[in-house]
Amino acid sequence: MTRTSGDRRLPAPSTPDPQEAPGLAWGVIAPGGIARTFASAIGAETQQRIVAVGSRSVERAQTFVDEFAPGATAYGSYDALVADSSVDVVYVASPHSEHRDHALAAIRAGKHVLVEKAFTRNAAEAREVFDAAREAGVFCMEAMWSRFLPHYDVVRRAVASGLIGDVKWIAADHGQALFPGGPQRLSDPALAGGALLDLGIYPLSFAAMLVPEFSSVTARGTLTDQGVDESEVIVLTTPDGAVATASTTMATQTPNTAVVAGTHGRVEIDGWFYFPTRVRLLSNDGELIDEYRSPDTIHALHYEAAEVARRITAGESESPLMSHAETLRIMELMDDVRRQLGVTYPGE
Numbered sequence: 001m002t003r004t005s006g007d008r009r010l011p012a013p014s015t016p017d018p019q020e021a022p023g024l025a026w027g028v029i030a031p032g033g034i035a036r037t038f039a040s041a042i043g044a045e046t047q048q049r050i051v052a053v054g055s056r057s058v059e060r061a062q063t064f065v066d067e068f069a070p071g072a073t074a075y076g077s078y079d080a081l082v083a084d085s086s087v088d089v090v091y092v093a094s095p096h097s098e099h100r101d102h103a104l105a106a107i108r109a110g111k112h113v114l115v116e117k118a119f120t121r122n123a124a125e126a127r128e129v130f131d132a133a134r135e136a137g138v139f140c141m142e143a144m145w146s147r148f149l150p151h152y153d154v155v156r157r158a159v160a161s162g163l164i165g166d167v168k169w170i171a172a173d174h175g176q177a178l179f180p181g182g183p184q185r186l187s188d189p190a191l192a193g194g195a196l197l198d199l200g201i202y203p204l205s206f207a208a209m210l211v212p213e214f215s216s217v218t219a220r221g222t223l224t225d226q227g228v229d230e231s232e233v234i235v236l237t238t239p240d241g242a243v244a245t246a247s248t249t250m251a252t253q254t255p256n257t258a259v260v261a262g263t264h265g266r267v268e269i270d271g272w273f274y275f276p277t278r279v280r281l282l283s284n285d286g287e288l289i290d291e292y293r294s295p296d297t298i299h300a301l302h303y304e305a306a307e308v309a310r311r312i313t314a315g316e317s318e319s320p321l322m323s324h325a326e327t328l329r330i331m332e333l334m335d336d337v338r339r340q341l342g343v344t345y346p347g348e
Contacts, residue, residue: 013150021306023047030094031064041299054081096192165264172203175254194228200248
């Protein structure tokens with residue numbers, strides 16, 4: 001469907017207010033950097049509350065509690081955290097290499113789980129986690145937080161409504177100067193390091209959100225001396241002839257923008273495209289037709305936490321915005337990319 005020029009306006013977001021989501025009691029596994037961001041977000045923008053924190057060091061867990069969750073219980077083991085009867089849902093914020101084991105431990109304890117992206121190291125591990133969650137009857141979701149942001153909803157609905165016509169081109173990039181001077185986990189194959197699982201998943205997931213099927217995947221890139229991917233460009237084609245490019249690097253800073261171009265116009269997302277930002281609707285000749293600006297916020301992970309709370313309260317086992325099937329599809333794409341680049345992790 002293609003709209004006429006008279007009604008070519010970006011749709012308003014339909015994202016629910018995170019403050020209106022039911023409050024749940026959360027446990028946090030691995031109180032590192034992303035867990036700190038998550039705790040700040042839900043503490044400021046939702047009714048969610050952290051009641052327990054688990055780390056290999058009880059002192060580290062207590063430091064996190066003191067800063068982000070006063071009154072919560074600090075545990076010096078992950079097993080103790082998942083055994084806490086006051087916890088409704090566990091947020092797994094450990095390195096990629098540990099996601100499978102930590103998610104399974106929480107599921108075995110009967111806890112719902114939100115697992116940081118990338119969900120696991122590979123699709124086989126993801127299937128194991130989802131199968132366990134279904135058998136246990138608990139909610140399980142990948143924490144691809146951008147999928148739940150208002151401006152992503154605007155883009156998704158604009159494309160689905162035919163506002164820019166038939167999609168012909170998608171391009172998104174994510175690059176940060178994180179190697180060799182950044183977090184050690186990004187350099188370490190044993191921790192499932194490299195650019196793809198940590199950074200490249202953003203442009204890849206963005207393209208996958210808008211395209212239900214890819215017919216081919218081609219990847220080219222470079223590896224570090226330790227054998228993880230430093231940079232890559234992924235080219236994906238669709239059965240109807242559209243092309244998507246997802247590029248990533250941990251060696252330098254890139255614009256971090258995205259564009260979706262169709263037969264009747266395009267949507268451009270300012271950098272950083274996966275954070276709350278501006279979306280512009282342009283004609284094929286570059287005329288600005290409309291724009292959407294995300295609400296001002298220093299937080300963004302609260303939208304995914306609110307979605308988890310709504311779905312769990314409704315008795316659902318997954319979210320249609322980031323379903324089990326969608327996570328598996330993206331994990332399979334990344335498995336293919338790593339195969340083409342020659343990247344493997346110990347124990348796979």
